[in-house]
Amino acid sequence: MAYIKKKNMEILKIKPLSDRVLIEPSPTENMTSSGIIIPDTAKEKPQEGIVVAVGLGKKNEPLTVKIGNKVLYGKYSGTELKFNGKDYLIMRESDIFAII
Template sequence: MSELNIKPLADRVVVKPLPAETKTASGIIIPDSAKEKPQEGEVVAVGSGKKEEPMTLKVGDKVLYGKYAGTELKLNGEDYLIMRESDVLAVV
């Protein structure tokens, strides 16, 4: 992966969403129009945290986040989300 030229501020993290599922468990191919927005991704950059709340996430963590969490961002042709650490629901 190329070096990311963005440094999130305070309690924000940059997440690279994992690709959406293309098949169901039974093998049915899902068309693009029916795919759901992925809710799992990998942390690629973290901010320095707030004075009273240090960051608990680190680069490389696989995380789950809400369906509408974060702000979409496109860098070097790749899609990313930037969100607050509190928008992350769990580390997988």
């Protein structure tokens, strides 16, 4: 098993396979710009996050994204998972729309 070291020096013990990437979603907004608190049931799912681990890619198709890239992805893309108390998304690289 490969260990991926994140920016904040925490060691992540997940290694995506093939063309999959592991993303840590950006935190959701708790308050509007005018100061209204948004309840949990009305919060939008984040559509951007930081790539924390990448697979090796497919044969003759290396991955474009790298660890540390900030990316935009579809609202319902990927599979949610919880690891060591943190939320992550694992998805194929093709589900990522852009690198910011």
